[in-house]
Amino acid sequence: MAETEKQKDIYILGIESSCDETAASVVKNGREVLSNVISSQIALHTLYGGVVPEIASRKHIEKINQVIEQALADAHVTLEDITAIAVTYGPGLVGALLVGVSEAKAISFATGIPLVGVHHIEGHISANFIENKELEPPFICLVASGGHSHLVVVKDYGEYEIIGRTRDDAAGEAFDKVARAIGLGYPGGPKIDKVSKEGNPDAIHFPRAAVAENEYDFSFSGLKSAVLNYLNGCQMKGEEINQADVAASFQKAVVDVLVSHSLHAVKAYGLNKFAIAGGVASNSSLRAAFEEECGKRNIAFYHPSPIFCTDNAAMIGVAGYYEYIKGVRSGYDLNAVPNLKLGER
Numbered sequence: 210m211a212e213t214e215k216q217k218d219i220y221i222l223g224i225e226s227s228c229d230e231t232a233a234s235v236v237k238n239g240r241e242v243l244s245n246v247i248s249s250q251i252a253l254h255t256l257y258g259g260v261v262p263e264i265a266s267r268k269h270i271e272k273i274n275q276v277i278e279q280a281l282a283d284a285h286v287t288l289e290d291i292t293a294i295a296v297t298y299g300p301g302l303v304g305a306l307l308v309g310v311s312e313a314k315a316i317s318f319a320t321g322i323p324l325v326g327v328h329h330i331e332g333h334i335s336a337n338f339i340e341n342k343e344l345e346p347p348f349i350c351l352v353a354s355g356g357h358s359h360l361v362v363v364k365d366y367g368e369y370e371i372i373g374r375t376r377d378d379a380a381g382e383a384f385d386k387v388a389r390a391i392g393l394g395y396p397g398g399p400k401i402d403k404v405s406k407e408g409n410p411d412a413i414h415f416p417r418a419a420v421a422e423n424e425y426d427f428s429f430s431g432l433k434s435a436v437l438n439y440l441n442g443c444q445m446k447g448e449e450i451n452q453a454d455v456a457a458s459f460q461k462a463v464v465d466v467l468v469s470h471s472l473h474a475v476k477a478y479g480l481n482k483f484a485i486a487g488g489v490a491s492n493s494s495l496r497a498a499f500e501e502e503c504g505k506r507n508i509a510f511y512h513p514s515p516i517f518c519t520d521n522a523a524m525i526g527v528a529g530y531y532e533y534i535k536g537v538r539s540g541y542d543l544n545a546v547p548n549l550k551l552g553e554r
Contacts, residue, residue, distance in 0.1 A: 219292045220284075221533065222316075223526030224277065226309030227301025227329045228355075229254055229265045230519070231272040235284035235291070236526030239534075240338055244283035245516070245523040248272045251396060258395050259385065266304035273312050280522070291322055295529020298326040298539075299549030300356070306545035314541055325529045326539040329520075330357060330551045331367065333486040335531070336513040336524035341484075344511050349480055351471045353495075354487030355381035355398075358427045358467075359551060360474055363484075366531040369552050372474060373425025380463055380489045383429035387436050387459050391452050401456045402492050408453030410461035410494075413439060417466050425474055432462050460494055468498050475508055484511040491515035 218238055225232040229250040235243040250268050254260045281287060296313035299306060310326075317324040334350050346366060352359040358380045360373030378386070381398055388397025393404060415435045420426035436459050443450045467489075475483050483503060489495065490512055503510035517524060546553075 219530060219533065220286060220290050221526040221529045222277070222280070222288075222291045222294045222322075223327075223522035223524075223529055224273075224294065224296040224309045224313050225329075225332070225520055225522040225525045226269045226273065226305050227297045227299075228305060228520055229260045229268075230521070231269045231276050232520065232522035233273075233277040233280035234522035234526045235280055235286055236523060236530060239527055239530035240342055242339055242523045242526070243286070244280045245521055246276050246280045246283065247521055248276050255395050258389060260302070262302045262304055265302060266308060269305055269308035273308055277312070288316070288320055288322065293323040293325050293529065293533045295325045295327045295525050295532070297329045297332060297525050298543055299546035300329055301545075301547060303545050303547040306547065310543060310545050314543060318541060323533070324539045324541075324543060325532050325537055326543045327525045327528045327532065328549060328551065328553070330359065331369070332524040332528045334361065334363060334369070334484070335528040336486055336517040336521070337484040337511050338527050339517055339523060340514060341511045344482070344484070347480060348482035348484055348511070349471065349475045349478060350484045350486055351467060351490070352487045353380040353467060353485065353489035355379060355385065357487060358429070360425045360471060361551065362478060362480075367528075367535060371551055373423060373427065373470060375427040375429065376420055377428055377430035378433055380427070380429060380467065381487070383433045383463065384489065386433050387456075390437055390440055391450070391455050393452070393456070398488060398492060401460055402494065404453050405457040405460045405494065408451065408455070408457030410457040412451065412454035413458040415439075415458055415462040417462055425470055427466060427470065429463065429466075432459070460492070464492075464495050464498050467495060468502055471499075472502055472506065472508070476506075481507065482509045482511065486513065486518065488519050491518035
């Protein structure tokens with residue numbers, strides 16, 4: 210590779226370890242993913258019905274060197290080719306985050322490669338840039354995952370305004386809790402998505418909550434309670450519970466709220482571009498509903514492929530690229546911040 214070409218191209222090594230996926234990726238010039246390696250712990254945590262933080266941290270320690278080596282090999286680059294290292298430093302599980310942050314700092318210290326701390330939610334939003342080369346800010350983005358439900362105005366790269374957030378359970382958290390209640394187990398989102406296809410979404414009417422103080426905020430705790438009350442009522446009366454109908458009706462209630470709040474925001478802010486991100490963004494009913502409603506309103510709808518919706522390092526590499534070209538650099542005092550808010554530095 211000629212020296213001039215090397216100077217033109219920016220290669221970011223992305224590292225992600227905020228929950229139960231150990232991931233590394235090499236991203237070229239912010240939009241081209243050269244490798245995306247994910248070591249998932251789902252099978253391990255399924256035994257416990259959810260993520261066990263201490264087990265997740267130990268597994269990250271075991272896997273992180275292998276995952277990074279694989280990402281470099283798959284991308285056909287070495288650390289000498291890497292321009293900067295981007296790593297998730299929050300939010301997430303503190304022990305899990307510390308593994309990725311420590312690894313990134315160690316590589317940076319040993320090689321002199323600049324270090325860039327990345328916000329996990331900004332990573333999820335940035336996943337939309339990977340396959341949608343034409344997508345540029347400003348746009349509205351719904352971030353829906355196990356820990357987060359945010360409605361965000363993406364004003365520019367790295368510049369965000371949160372206009373709506375969950376007041377209690379995040380959408381993905383509600384999926385997990387309801388899945389457990391109806392006997393589907395962990396992880397709840399994909400299992401409810403699958404079984405819902407066999408159910409009637411109009412079989413049971415569950416509530417759609419609105420938050421009085423902010424029309425863009427979400428609340429899924431009441432919906433979760435309504436499902437539990439319905440299940441308890443059926444058991445007390447000796448009535449058979451149709452698992453698929455409960456799953457489909459619950460899912461429709463979540464989808465209705467996410468779609469109505471999001472499209473209301475798109476209209477109110479006068480933007481004609483809308484994107485979704487996060488684990489729940491891979492839900493087939495949610496995607497189909499947004500496709501349909503955005504189509505009716507002539508709104509351009511963007512979504513990452515499912516592999517880029519769940520936790521991955523490609524999205525961290527993309528977010529890290531835009532931080533890097535803005536001149537953002539992190540020092541060796543970079544630390545894990547488990548409750549980091551979107552937009553905080």
